[in-house]
Amino acid sequence: MDKFRFQRREAFGKQVEQDRSKLEEFYVSLWAQELGTKPPASLKRIRKILS
Numbered sequence: 001m002d003k004f005r006f007q008r009r010e011a012f013g014k015q016v017e018q019d020r021s022k023l024e025e026f027y028v029s030l031w032a033q034e035l036g037t038k039p040p041a042s043l044k045r046i047r048k049i050l051s
Contacts, residue, residue, distance in 0.1 A: 022046060026042070
């Protein structure tokens, strides 16, 4: 049981990190456009992630 909880917590942590990264890319796309972002970053994508 504890192993399962650990795996779920670890998976959740990875997802949170990925979502945070996408938010940072969106921020860059808005305020530092000359830097650019590797994957596309848009408000629509961010809303989809957070829903």
